[in-house]
Every structure is written in C-alpha cells, then in structure tokens.
Amino acid sequence: MEDRTVKPLKPTAARGALTLIAAGSALALAGCGAGQISQTNTQVAAVNGSAGSVKNVTVRDVTVLVGPDGTGGVKFNAGNNDESGEKVTLKSVTVRNQPVTLEGDTTIQPNCNLVADIAPAIQQLDEDKNTSPKCPTYVITGLTMKNLYPGGHEDVKLEFDKGSVTVNAAVAAPTPEAGQYYRGPNGSVTDEKNFMEEHKQLAEVK
Structure with a gap:
C-alpha cells in the first residue's frame, strides 16, 4: 500500500480553512441559540399575577x-x-x-x-x-x-x-371602561354618582 505524504497547507489555503471553521462555529452557535429561542417560545410567557x-x-x-x-x-x-x-x-x-x-x-x-x-x-x-x-x-x-x-x-x-x-x-384596581369612573375634587377615583354628588356639595358651599 502506497504511503501518502500530507503536505502542509499553503498560507492562503490555511486562511481559507480557518475561515470555514470559524463560519461553521458561528453556525453551530447560531443553531444553539435558535434552539434556545425555540425552547423559550414553548414556555408559558411571564404574567403579572x-x-x-x-x-x-x-x-x-x-x-x-x-x-x-x-x-x-x-x-x-x-x-x-x-x-x-x-x-x-x-x-x-x-x-x-x-x-x-x-x-x-x-x-x-x-x-x-x-x-x-x-x-x-x-x-x-x-x-x-x-x-x-x-x-x-x-x-x-x-x-x-x-x-x-x-x-x-x-x-x-x-x-x-x-x-x-x-x-x-x-x-x-381593574382597568375601567371609558367614562365609568371619574376623578373627584380631592383627586380620588369615584363613580359617576359620587362624582356628581361631590360637585353638587361643592357648588352649594360656594
């Protein structure tokens, strides 16, 4: 069986090989990252409660x-x-x-x-x-x-x-519907009935 001598790579070829290796590593890392993202997507999203x-x-x-x-x-x-x-x-x-x-x-x-x-x-x-x-x-x-x-x-x-x-x-506090609650004279949140009553009392005082 004939022995084959492996010659060293030329500088240009070596640089090309290193580039390919780096690119492959980047793709592998990207693949890992993509896998992590995919796994994260299968998890339940964080909620407030x-x-x-x-x-x-x-x-x-x-x-x-x-x-x-x-x-x-x-x-x-x-x-x-x-x-x-x-x-x-x-x-x-x-x-x-x-x-x-x-x-x-x-x-x-x-x-x-x-x-x-x-x-x-x-x-x-x-x-x-x-x-x-x-x-x-x-x-x-x-x-x-x-x-x-x-x-x-x-x-x-x-x-x-x-x-x-x-x-x-x-x-x-629940998110109110538009027009459901009002801000009273003292800055507190109240409903329409109490809002009108408070303003009526203020008008009588004046």
Whole structure:
C-alpha cells in the first residue's frame, strides 16, 4: 500500500480553512441559540399575577381586583394539562376565606383553559357562544370585601375536583371602561354618582 505524504497547507489555503471553521462555529452557535429561542417560545410567557399548580391543573395570572366601591373579583387563567382526556371542574374560589361568585361554565376540557375575570372583561372576550365544547371557557367572578385595597396581597384558594391550590396574589384596581369612573375634587377615583354628588356639595358651599 502506497504511503501518502500530507503536505502542509499553503498560507492562503490555511486562511481559507480557518475561515470555514470559524463560519461553521458561528453556525453551530447560531443553531444553539435558535434552539434556545425555540425552547423559550414553548414556555408559558411571564404574567403579572401569581401562579400555582395542583396535579394536572396549572393556575396563572391570579390577581384580586377591587374597584373604588369595594366590589371586584378575581382574575386568573386555569389550564387542564391532563393527557388522559379527563375534564377538570373548578369548584370554588375564596379570598381570605370569603367565597367568590362564579358565573359561567366551570368545566375545563382536556388541553384547554378557563379564563376568569370581572364582567366587563369577560363580556369582551366571550364572543363565540356557539362552540361546543367551548375552549377556552369564560367565567365571571364577583367579590365584595371590606378593607381590601390595591397594592396589597391576599391569599386566594382555588379548589378543583383534582385538588386545591392557594396562591398569594396581588390586589389591583381593574382597568375601567371609558367614562365609568371619574376623578373627584380631592383627586380620588369615584363613580359617576359620587362624582356628581361631590360637585353638587361643592357648588352649594360656594
């Protein structure tokens, strides 16, 4: 068998080979980066509210909403990740052991979500009422509590037929519809009735 002598690369060829190696490394790194981005895209995006899970149910974006009059609700998104095809039912929601009213279908289909919020927000989202089974399902929540103010935190317990989960959620003011609330003379946010009453009293004083 003939022995072959490998000659060293000429400077120009060597530079070309190094360029190819560098380009290959860059492509490999780009491939790794692309893979990381792809993996990130499959993850659930970060949300403002609190999150928790129990068995095959995940709960995200949990926020207690309270308006100037003390009424509000609980905003959250619950997902059924069961791969066996079983439904999940939301049984109850409580804030500081006080029950939250739930209006709507609380059944979550497999690989589907339940979206809960106060009435104005749900009414804008729940446009398709003819799909059966619905995915996602929408639930209107209601809550009236004393000593509940935006900026604080409250324990929210969500009980499903698969188990319960408790998260410490932020208390926030809901985004009002245009013309729903007014800023009073002292700078506080109020509804139309109180706004007119305050201005009437100021006019009488003057």
